[in-house]
Amino acid sequence: xENVEQHPSTLSVQEGDSAVxxxxxxxxxxxxxxxxxxxxxxRPQLIIDIRSNVGEKKDQRxxxxxNKTAKHFSLHITETQPEDSAVYFCAASTNQFYFGTxxxxxxxP
Amino acid sequence: DAGVTQSPTHLIKxxxxxxxxxxxxxxxxxxxxxxxQVLGQGPQFIxxxxxxxxxxxxxxxDRFSARQFPNYSSELNVNALLxxxxxxxxxxxxxxxxxxxxxxGSGTQLxxx
Numbered sequence: 001x002e003n004v005e006q007h008p009s010t011l012s013v014q015e016g017d018s019a020v021x022x023x024x025x026x027x028x029x030x031x032x033x034x035x036x037x038x039x040x041x042x043r044p045q046l047i048i049d050i051r052s053n054v055g056e057k058k059d060q061r062x063x064x065x066x067n068k069t070a071k072h073f074s075l076h077i078t079e080t081q082p083e084d085s086a087v088y089f090c091a092a093s094t095n096q097f098y099f100g101t102x103x104x105x106x107x108x109p
Numbered sequence: 110d111a112g113v114t115q116s117p118t119h120l121i122k123x124x125x126x127x128x129x130x131x132x133x134x135x136x137x138x139x140x141x142x143x144x145x146q147v148l149g150q151g152p153q154f155i156x157x158x159x160x161x162x163x164x165x166x167x168x169x170x171d172r173f174s175a176r177q178f179p180n181y182s183s184e185l186n187v188n189a190l191l192x193x194x195x196x197x198x199x200x201x202x203x204x205x206x207x208x209x210x211x212x213x214g215s216g217t218q219l220x221x222x
Contacts, residue, residue, distance in 0.1 A: 001168070006151070032208035043113075043199070043213040044152065051208075089151045093208050096165040097142070097201075099151035 002027040004092050006100025014108050019077045021103045023090035026071065030092040033066060033073045038102075039086045047088075048075070080107045111135070113202050113214035121220045122190050130185040130217045132200030140164070140206030141183040143175055144199040146216070152199055158183055159206045190221045 003026040013019050025033075034049035050057045050064045050073065057064050061080075066073040077084055085107045090100040114133045122128050134141050140159040144152035154167035158177035177183045181202075187194055197218050201211040 004151075034210065036213075043215045045213070046210050049210065091151075095207050096154050096157055096167070097152075097211065098154060099144075101151050102149070 002030055002092055002094065002096075002098040004090060004098045004100045006090050006103060008103060009101065010104045010106075012106045012108060013080050015080060015082060017080055019075075019080055019084070019105055019107075021075045021088055021090070021105075022072060023074070023092075023100050024070075024072045025092040025098075027092065027094060028068075028071065029094045030098075032093040033064070034091050034093070034097075035064060035075050036089045036091065036099075037086045038089065044089060077105075080105075082107050082109050113200055113212050115198075115200050115214035115217050117217060118215065119218045119220075121222060123222050124190055124192060126190050126221075127186065127188050128190060128219060130187075130198050130200075130219075132183045132185070132202075132214060134181050134183070134200075134202030135212055138202040138204050138212070139181055140203045141177055141181065142201050142203075142206065142211070143183070143185045144201065145169075146197040146199055148196075155185065157206055164206060187219075192221050195219060195221045 031052035036044035038044040063076040142157040143155040146152045156175040157165040172188045197216045199216045200214045
């Protein structure tokens with residue numbers, strides 16, 4: 001089955017700086033790659049997603065890039081704010097979803 | 110528009126007991142999937158159902174079973190509970206389930222003592 005690895009496990013940045021989280025996947029058949037944000041005690045919520053026929057997608061301060069050849073994709077958050085502090089999960093999907101282990105992002109005011 | 114609802118929110122059981130968790134998808138969604146999230150880890154896929162048929166099963170023992178009803182709601186059953194089954198159980202719904210946005214419920218926190 002699919003194996004998704006996510007790095008780093010924890011990340012601290014100063015407010016206003018950028019944050020980058022990276023994921024790799026193993027199954028070349030995976031073709032949908034969502035990112036979820038989970039605040040403490042709350043449900044995961046989709047923040048951005050990308051399909052395998054697209055190399056990059058941007059939504060305001062959030063962007064995702066995909067390298068199908070290398071089987072890796074990354075989340076970029078610019079101009080970070082304290083409310084960006086949460087755990088972020090990447091996932092890869094063929095017919096089912098396989099999640100990474102999560103990155104705990106702390107934005108220091 | 111109501112989101113994905115799960116019940117109960119919290120549950121305490123003892124080893125060897127059985128538990129049933131329930132999930133109601135967003136109206137119009139026909140696919141429900143179940144995930145186990147251990148503290149500090151990502152959600153792990155357990156089951157996916159679409160139109161009452163099992164579409165996929167993750168690497169979980171046969172003690173775990175699920176079903177989907179004609180109204181698209183779903184139940185996850187776990188028999189012979191072990192301490193290691195303690196986790197947050199998340200349900201997610203989507204229109205068809207394959208390669209599209211998942212909407213998660215708030216989860217059921219199961220503690221096995």
